[in-house]
Amino acid sequence: MGRGIPVRSVSARLSRVALAVAAAVAVSAVAWPVYGPSAFLTSAAILAPLGAVTMWLAHGLASHRDWIGGIRGRLGALAVLAAAQLVVAVGLFAVLMFVSNHDAFFMTVATGYAALIAVAAARLVAQRTLGDLDAVRSAVASVAGGSREVTVPVHGRDELALLAADIEAMAARLAAEEHARRELVASVSHDLRTPITTLQLIAEGLEDGIFEPERVRDRLHAIGTHVRALAALIDDLFELSRLEAGDVHWSMxxxxxxxxxxxxxxxxxxxxxxxxxxxxxxxxxxxxxxxxxxxxxxxxxxxxxxxxxxxxxxxxxxxxxxxxxxxxxxxxxxxxxxxxxxxxxxxxxxxxxxxxxxxxxxxxxxxxxxxxxxxxxxxxxxxxxxxxxxxxxxxxxxxxxxx
Ligand SMILES: Nc1ncnc2c1ncn2[C@@H]1O[C@H](COP(=O)(O)OP(=O)(O)O)[C@@H](O)[C@H]1O
Ligand SMILES: [Mg+2]
CATH class of the missing domain: 3.30.565.10 (Histidine kinase-like ATPase, C-terminal domain)
Incomplete structure (x- = not known):
């Protein structure tokens, strides 16, 4: 069973088609004062269906992304559609307005050429943009893959260039944060290790009975001091991580x-x-x-x-x-x-x-x-x-x- 087309999408498409028809009527109306009402009617009769069909197809292309996969293909199809409607419009005018064969021939040649150039120009612009898009995509993929030194070769000042700069900044920030986290873990380990080593030595000394009986009290006192310091350090660490995570529930x-x-x-x-x-x-x-x-x-x-x-x-x-x-x-x-x-x-x-x-x-x-x-x-x-x-x-x- 095929997926139904949502009502909203159909009505949006119809309203665009109606706009194209209205524009065809408005443009054709220019012919009325100069060549009379029949020129207006002929022109509208050619332009309105052409505009409607083109708009219907363009809307379909824009909303059904699975019709033609890839931005490249979709832009190409749009360029071809635009060129085709140009050729058809000119061709129909030539036939219906009884232009001489000679004029019709050259009009068709000129229009065909213009359409070709338009498609080639659109392709050129699209290629540059899509090249930038590819560069952005592979940069994101390399960040996702763990790389932190990315340069995105996108120049200029358009939206893609801004996106590229954002990606570079994001990678740099990730690198800095990861570095800080590694340092933090090293510092925590060190600060926990030192008192624990001391405690271990004292405990071994007590076990082996190497302390004079009158020094044992001092050692026990030292154990208490180190344990309190360790507990305070762990409390501080816990507090700091809560604060930095924004986990604050204080009454203000x-x-x-x-x-x-x-x-x-x-x-x-x-x-x-x-x-x-x-x-x-x-x-x-x-x-x-x-x-x-x-x-x-x-x-x-x-x-x-x-x-x-x-x-x-x-x-x-x-x-x-x-x-x-x-x-x-x-x-x-x-x-x-x-x-x-x-x-x-x-x-x-x-x-x-x-x-x-x-x-x-x-x-x-x-x-x-x-x-x-x-x-x-x-x-x-x-x-x-x-x-x-x-x-x-x-x-x-x-x-x-x-x-
Ligand atoms: N009033 C101060 N006078 C001189 N140095 C200070 C002062 N306050 C903080 N510092 C310096 O800033 C560092 C960080 O302080 P702090 O974060 O409280 O850590 P801690 O006191 O545990 O060393 C201290 O190690 C010390 O070198
Ligand atoms: Mg301090």
């Missing part, structure tokens, strides 16, 4: 930044005191409320202040500032008087596992995820985080939309 509310800053500073104070670092806040009033999730925003502040404490020598100071910004937005910064960050490190420090030369070697609970998590949270809030210029020390600043 109006957040009073002055309270949030104050609370976080107080929570961090024992830590700062232990390092001999002074922490204070500077809140520029009137400060709009921010729109966000308080726990998450506190986590950002916590990560930034923790970094500041870690990289500021004793007697140094840390200032947490919050101020209104255009937008309306609020901007918050954590500034310290510590060792500072090379501006060339720039945005890279916000990538996961990227650590600067100032990182404290061998420190537990430090894997280069703090700033990455901070950035992911700020971005999920519709804000931005960046390294602001500071000499001496470091200033990390972020913005949040105001509530």
């Amino acid at each position: 509310q109006q957040v009073r930044l002055d309270e949030l800053v104050q609370e976080t500073i107080e929570a961090m104070r024992p830590h700062a005191d232990a390092g001999g670092v002074h922490v204070r806040s500077e809140l520029r009033q009137p400060l709009a409320h921010a729109r966000g999730n308080p726990e998450q925003l506190q986590r950002v502040l916590f990560n930034l202040i923790q970094n500041a404490i870690r990289h500021t020598p004793a007697d140094g100071s840390i200032v947490v500032r919050a101020e209104p910004a255009p937008g309306p937005a609020v901007e918050i910064e954590v500034a310290d008087s510590g060792v500072g960050i090379d501006p060339a490190a720039g945005d890279r420090l916000f990538e996961p596992f990227v650590q600067g030369p100032s990182r404290v070697a061998g420190e537990t609970g430090s894997a280069g995820l703090g700033l990455a998590i901070a950035r992911a949270i700020v971005t999920a809030h519709g804000g931005r985080i960046w390294l602001a210029q500071s000499d001496p020390g470091t200033r990390i600043r972020f913005s949040l939309p105001a509530a």
Whole structure:
């Protein structure tokens, strides 16, 4: 059983055919004032059926792609159709309008030639375009096959050239992402491996009884520290992957930044005191409320202040500032008087596992995820985080939309 033709497609085709007939009548009407009504009727009688048949066939070609497979074949058929209707129109005029044999002959020759040239010209244009299309197709196929260094040899500025540029950009992006993922896996493995190796050594030492009885307690304590650091690292990794996947289900509310800053500073104070670092806040009033999730925003502040404490020598100071910004937005910064960050490190420090030369070697609970998590949270809030210029020390600043 054949497939039925959908009613909508038939009515669309009929309306196109009607348009072609109307155009034939309109064009023939030009003959009326000059040669009278019978010239109009003859002309319309020739053009209208011709237009109708051509349009019917062209519509069929366009909507039944399986009639002639391939764009090449379909364009070729269209060119032949257009040329054929030209020849038929001229031929019919010649016969029905009783043109002399001599004139009819030369009209037919000229029209036949024009039709041939038209088909050849259409073929030429189509060939270039279809060549580009082939290049695009094989580029996509090679990306699908795993290749990441593709150049699509399409020139000019048409839609295919734009598509080719998009494909090249897509392949480059895929390559960068795959590279980043490999690096990430290597970093994760390394950061998990190091404490696990230490734990293994301690466990073996305990098993073999090589530690003095009074050192065993220290070893057990060390085990606890390493295990906590590992658990924190895994939590951070899990959190980061959720944030980066856009899996955020926080309740957003109006957040009073002055309270949030104050609370976080107080929570961090024992830590700062232990390092001999002074922490204070500077809140520029009137400060709009921010729109966000308080726990998450506190986590950002916590990560930034923790970094500041870690990289500021004793007697140094840390200032947490919050101020209104255009937008309306609020901007918050954590500034310290510590060792500072090379501006060339720039945005890279916000990538996961990227650590600067100032990182404290061998420190537990430090894997280069703090700033990455901070950035992911700020971005999920519709804000931005960046390294602001500071000499001496470091200033990390972020913005949040105001509530
Ligand atoms: N306040 C700061 N002063 C100096 N360096 C900093 C500061 N904050 C961050 N950094 C640098 O940025 C790197 C990345 O920070 P982060 O993502 O929090 O990772 P981590 O603290 O685990 O090393 C750190 O290793 C450090 O080199
Ligand atoms: Mg950190």
